[in-house]
Amino acid sequence: MLPVTLARFLVEAERKNPAVSADLRFLVEVVSRACKAISIAIGKGSLADVLGGAGSDNIQGEAQKKLDVISNEILLDANEWGGHLAAMASEEMDGPHQIPRRYPKGEFLLVFDPLDGSSNIDVNISVGTIFSVLRCPEGAGDVGEQAFLQPGTQQVCAGFAVYGPSTLLVLTLGDGVKCFTLDREYGHFVLTQENMRIPDDTKEFAINMSNQRFWEPPVQRYVGELLAGKDGPRGQDFNMRWVASMVADVFRILTRGGVFMYPVDSRTKDKGGKLRLMYEANPMAMIVEQAGGRATTGRERILDIQPTKLHQRVPVILGSKNEVERVSAYHRG
Numbered sequence: 001m002l003p004v005t006l007a008r009f010l011v012e013a014e015r016k017n018p019a020v021s022a023d024l025r026f027l028v029e030v031v032s033r034a035c036k037a038i039s040i041a042i043g044k045g046s047l048a049d050v051l052g053g054a055g056s057d058n059i060q061g062e063a064q065k066k067l068d069v070i071s072n073e074i075l076l077d078a079n080e081w082g083g084h085l086a087a088m089a090s091e092e093m094d095g096p097h098q099i100p101r102r103y104p105k106g107e108f109l110l111v112f113d114p115l116d117g118s119s120n121i122d123v124n125i126s127v128g129t130i131f132s133v134l135r136c137p138e139g140a141g142d143v144g145e146q147a148f149l150q151p152g153t154q155q156v157c158a159g160f161a162v163y164g165p166s167t168l169l170v171l172t173l174g175d176g177v178k179c180f181t182l183d184r185e186y187g188h189f190v191l192t193q194e195n196m197r198i199p200d201d202t203k204e205f206a207i208n209m210s211n212q213r214f215w216e217p218p219v220q221r222y223v224g225e226l227l228a229g230k231d232g233p234r235g236q237d238f239n240m241r242w243v244a245s246m247v248a249d250v251f252r253i254l255t256r257g258g259v260f261m262y263p264v265d266s267r268t269k270d271k272g273g274k275l276r277l278m279y280e281a282n283p284m285a286m287i288v289e290q291a292g293g294r295a296t297t298g299r300e301r302i303l304d305i306q307p308t309k310l311h312q313r314v315p316v317i318l319g320s321k322n323e324v325e326r327v328s329a330y331h332r333g
Ligand code: AHM
Pocket: 062, 113, 115, 116, 117, 118, 119, 208, 244, 245, 246, 247, 262
């Protein structure tokens, strides 16, 4: 039997699920095409002079890499003309990107982190693209920031690509999590995992340990107990991984379980945390919950947060249900 391509999967999803409209199907296909183009650009590396800094900063004061800028452009170009979007927003742009007036507008808002894990680009480690789709509440005219400020529970769809040894696309349309692998010979994504599930329990955690001295007491306590292993209150050893590309860390958790933490700490308290709610936390939280895991700030469910600004940052603790619930309990206690 022929493999199920992303195109076929989406056509069948549209037939089965009234929530999947032709426009949503088209949107996901267009985003997947952009991810293919980004994957090709990343794969060329030094051969195409795409590595290194762009010489510019984004709105959040972070130095942009050339591939941050290239990936952002690829996603904008791919999505402007199709008539399926009302506007776009990205980690790399100051405010909403309007659809040029020469094109028709659609009902969806597309939000993305064009290249997650940028610090890993130049060292040949997996990076990715994260995206989230919302419905636009406004009518005609330009779309303002306010239209995007919807809690993660309103997401129609979320996904991420990982540009690693294989290029993967992880997708949820609100009924489970699928994984597609890019077949480089045929040039299309093929369904390779139909129902990704995160085990409730795990012996693996992911956190940047170099920030330990800045953490709040609940996270100190939790990680301290994991590090104590067999000799501590947990009575078992735990293993640690930290790729510093959220896409790779979350993919590992979707594959074999684990808990990922980028908690707020004394240095990031004023900003609210490190990771961005709209571009990183919300799409990943939707995917993780759809796979049976949990996603919290420690104090509240990420998907319930009412955003107050586009570039808002939040603490992120997500993954295997029982571990995330334990971290939340430590925050309450
Ligand atoms: P980016 O979107 O600018 O790449 O930043 C987000 C990334 C995440 O992918 C990753 O989990 C985290 O930043 C790593 O941060 P650190 O370098 O502090 O460990």
